[in-house]
Amino acid sequence: MWREWKIEWMKVQRRGIGLLVFLFWGVTALWSTWVLHGVPKSQLEDGFRMMIFQLPLMDTILMPTMLAMTASRLCDMEVKGNTLKLLCTMERKEHIFDIKLLTGVCYLTLFVVMQMGMMVVQGALYGFVGSLQPRQFFFFFLQIYVVSVGILLLQVILSFSFENQILPLAAGLFGSFMGLFSWFFPKGFLKKCILWSYYSDLCFMINDWDREAGTVTYYDAPFDFLSLGILLIIVAAGYVAGKKYFLRKEL
Amino acid sequence: MLLTCVRMEGRKLRHSWLWLVFMVIPVIPAVMGGGNYMMNQEALQAEWYSLWTQCSLFYSNFFYGPLVALYCSYIWRVEHLNHNWNQLMTMPVPFADIFLSKLYLALGCTVFLQLWMWVLFIITGKIVGLPGMPDLQILLWLLRGCAGGMGIAALQLLLSMAIRSFAVPIALALLGSVMGLLLSSGGMGLFWPYSLMLMGMNANKTENMIGNLAPFLLSTGLFFLLFTALGVCYLKKKDVRAV
Numbered sequence: 001m002w003r004e005w006k007i008e009w010m011k012v013q014r015r016g017i018g019l020l021v022f023l024f025w026g027v028t029a030l031w032s033t034w035v036l037h038g039v040p041k042s043q044l045e046d047g048f049r050m051m052i053f054q055l056p057l058m059d060t061i062l063m064p065t066m067l068a069m070t071a072s073r074l075c076d077m078e079v080k081g082n083t084l085k086l087l088c089t090m091e092r093k094e095h096i097f098d099i100k101l102l103t104g105v106c107y108l109t110l111f112v113v114m115q116m117g118m119m120v121v122q123g124a125l126y127g128f129v130g131s132l133q134p135r136q137f138f139f140f141f142l143q144i145y146v147v148s149v150g151i152l153l154l155q156v157i158l159s160f161s162f163e164n165q166i167l168p169l170a171a172g173l174f175g176s177f178m179g180l181f182s183w184f185f186p187k188g189f190l191k192k193c194i195l196w197s198y199y200s201d202l203c204f205m206i207n208d209w210d211r212e213a214g215t216v217t218y219y220d221a222p223f224d225f226l227s228l229g230i231l232l233i234i235v236a237a238g239y240v241a242g243k244k245y246f247l248r249k250e251l
Numbered sequence: 252m253l254l255t256c257v258r259m260e261g262r263k264l265r266h267s268w269l270w271l272v273f274m275v276i277p278v279i280p281a282v283m284g285g286g287n288y289m290m291n292q293e294a295l296q297a298e299w300y301s302l303w304t305q306c307s308l309f310y311s312n313f314f315y316g317p318l319v320a321l322y323c324s325y326i327w328r329v330e331h332l333n334h335n336w337n338q339l340m341t342m343p344v345p346f347a348d349i350f351l352s353k354l355y356l357a358l359g360c361t362v363f364l365q366l367w368m369w370v371l372f373i374i375t376g377k378i379v380g381l382p383g384m385p386d387l388q389i390l391l392w393l394l395r396g397c398a399g400g401m402g403i404a405a406l407q408l409l410l411s412m413a414i415r416s417f418a419v420p421i422a423l424a425l426l427g428s429v430m431g432l433l434l435s436s437g438g439m440g441l442f443w444p445y446s447l448m449l450m451g452m453n454a455n456k457t458e459n460m461i462g463n464l465a466p467f468l469l470s471t472g473l474f475f476l477l478f479t480a481l482g483v484c485y486l487k488k489k490d491v492r493a494v
Contacts, residue, residue, distance in 0.1 A: 027426045062425065
């Protein structure tokens with residue numbers, strides 16, 4: 001497995017995936033800075049709570065497309081070159097699937113860590129009052145990371161399934177829309193049925209907009225462990241089913 | 252020759268499932284806009300104009316760019332595969348016609364998307380119970396959005412030609428669209444092609460975003476000509492790198 005892992009990283013060299021992930025992070029940084037610029041000083045005191053609410057909203061729009069792009073870049077080199085069959089004569093088929101997924105997870109981890117770092121730096125620059133609590137930091141990580149791993153898994157399966165990459169990419173765009181749409185859904189069964197809506201379902205901040213005063217106040221809400229549990233089950237089942245499908249697929 | 256090229260490009264897109272993507276994805280912002288309108292009727296009092304703010308918000312800010320990028324990537328994907336670049340470049344066809352025929356299809360896609368948005372907007376309006384038909388001004392905003400989209404279509408076609416990946420130009424379109432939102436909010440929209448679409452569409456605004464049409468049309472025309480010229484030059488100068 002270690003040999004295959006090293007070979008995979010040699011294959012992704014000069015494919016620009018890291019650069020694009022960095023670009024996505026850069027746009028998130030610019031976007032959140034723009035949001036912070038528009039907020040009155042008095043409201044910046046509660047900046048960490050605001051960021052914990054705003055960043056998942058931005059991720060809902062950007063992540064599905066970023067993950068679709070990552071999965072497509074990782075998988076289409078074999079699909080496009082029609083070398084998957086050749087590769088299977090040298091590597092175990094299940095390892096190919098696992099390593100593609102793990103490579104994608106590495107890029108995802110880099111993105112999420114950079115985003116969390118950005119939040120801390122913005123907190124220092126804009127003078128957020130109070131520190132980011134470890135509990136908030138941990139739940140924020142869970143909220144973004146677990147949902148994104150699920151979406152990445154789906155995208156890897158789709159990218160391996162279709163020679164024509166239009167469907168996986170369209171699924172990414174569809175996911176961005178559905179995810180965004182889901183922020184307007186009431187909490188309940190519907191949110192739990194759509195993978196992309198877990199960004200909003202796992203959100204543990206509530207906002208209260210005072211229209212007359214023009215202020216938004218953020219409150220901590222209990223983290224939804226039930227949704228997290230359901231999501232983990234969906235991801236685990238998706239992994240087993242996706243891998244089984246890949247192993248049985250005629251190349 | 253150009254017409255023949257357009258016909259051939261159209262033939263390459265047969266059985267591509269593109270129509271399904273373009274029919275389904277715009278339904279979501281329409282539903283989202285309608286739902287938002289229903290939930291905030293107290294604040295949204297301007298009837299068709301208010302509904303327009305909700306429907307155009309997500310479509311022109313985030314999703315038009317990636318959708319047209321998907322189309323452009325698909326148009327060029329055929330050439331990027333199976334040594335087709337070699338064949339394409341040895342055809343007895345002017346380079347400009349190759350690019351312009353693909354551009355023609357991308358512009359057709361933009362017009363189709365806009366018209367489909369108009370149909371969905373009216374259907375949504377009727378479902379949420381709005382009386383009569385929308386003002387002609389909203390239709391003009393939609394057409395202005397078409398003009399704004401031309402620059403994006405030309406740019407995406409150029410990117411999809413130069414970048415041999417299917418996915419990367421789509422990701423760049425999404426990033427460009429987000430930057431477009433930020434720059435248009437900062438008053439710099441005329442200098443960024445992705446902002447022109449949302450400015451033209453008057454996205455999320457009931458008052459007209461473009462007071463004077465001349466700078467907008469000038470910017471749109473300049474970007475369109477610039478990216479088209481770059482695309483044709485790229486085809487002429489750059490050597491083939493077939494897969």
